[in-house]
Amino acid sequence: MTAQTPDIPTGAPRAVLADDERLMRDQLRARLAEAWPELVIVAEAKNGAEAVELVEQHRPDVVFLDIRMPGMTGVEAARQIAQMEVGEDDVLPEIVFITAYDQYAVEAFEQGAADYILKPAERDRLKLTVERIAKRLAAKRDAADEPGQDPSAASASGLPIQQLLHRLAASGGTKPAYLKWIQATVGQSIQMIPVEEVLFFISDEKYTRVQTPQVEALIRKPIKELVDELDPERFWQIHRSTLVAVNAIAAVTRDFRGRQIVAVKGHSQKLEVSRSYTHLFKGM
Structure with a gap:
């Protein structure tokens, strides 16, 4: 677990990056610096458990989560993050999954409450993700400035995050057995x-x-x-x-x-x- 301590400009978006492969973290950090120079990576994690701990500690605006990590996976980490309590001035972070190509997972993302980056992170696709997330964060800020508006309502559209996480968990093709x-x-x-x-x-x-x-x-x-x-x-x-x-x-x-x-x-x-x-x- 790596906690970064950069000087963060006022209003700059903050992110936690989680991937068990150091080279992938290095590449994504470099590509994000190109596509989103205002973004500050406040901490990096090697697994899902570290990611949850760092999100709780830093309350970032965005979390980049590798889906397949040892121990707690990115999907399991996202599930815990979605359960976190938020204060009056906070909202849950936007979630961006990092994944190898999987058509089932990609279809879930396209309908869902999160975005995704395919490994290796291609500049054009990463630019699209950055534009989407930046737009959502701007909508949250605008909602926070309007009396009676709820910033969390501007976070994402489409499939509720829990439904998305269930679809990703089942992306191996086996439908979960739900309680009857x-x-x-x-x-x-x-x-x-x-x-x-x-x-x-x-x-x-x-x-x-x-x-x-x-x-x-x-x-x-x-x-x-x-x-x-x-x-x-x-x-x-x-x-x-x-x-x-x-x-x-x-x-x-x-x-x-x-x-x-x-x-x-x-x-x-x-x-x-x-x-x-x-x-x-x-x-x-």
Whole structure:
């Protein structure tokens, strides 16, 4: 893990670069210096775990992640980064994956909430990536300057990041086996709840509440594990502690503070959308 300590000009975009191959990091750093001279590489990582640690420490604007790294992969690191808490003045970083050519992965990127660079980094393709990311960062800054606007809503379009990560994880051609049943505590008994009946999941420090139209139950599995085990096309994460069934969303409104609030079909619960996930409803 290499932490850079450059003098960072005010307002300059900052990045963390993660690749287990030093030569690839050196090449990408050099190409980025050509394509995006304003960008400051604040730190470099050799694996996904280091990348997560450095993103937590430096809160960069962009993270360049090699998909295949030893230990924690780039996809797994991106999943943890997407779960990070952000403060009032922060948003999650833009994610750019570094990958060898893989048509399935490239198709996922083209629809998704992140960009990609093919190895080796070609100047023309890198220039396009830089233009896209710079435009997104500018949109975030503009949104931050406008009262009532949410910078995170300007982060990305298309497929939600969790769906993209699931597609990348399955890019070897094997479809993930998602949960079909939830074994949960209801009163003094254990019940098997079909996932298709669940309206939403909400976690606290110890338990996760499972809500169906008829039943409220508790499980010990945290949201960060459920995110990986549920079909991301059927359940969207809207808060670090909340997953909601897409077909259970009745409406999305804004409260007096400008926060997005999800109304659930057939239930009185109102679910807050955190700033990191407002892009899911960016038309609101």
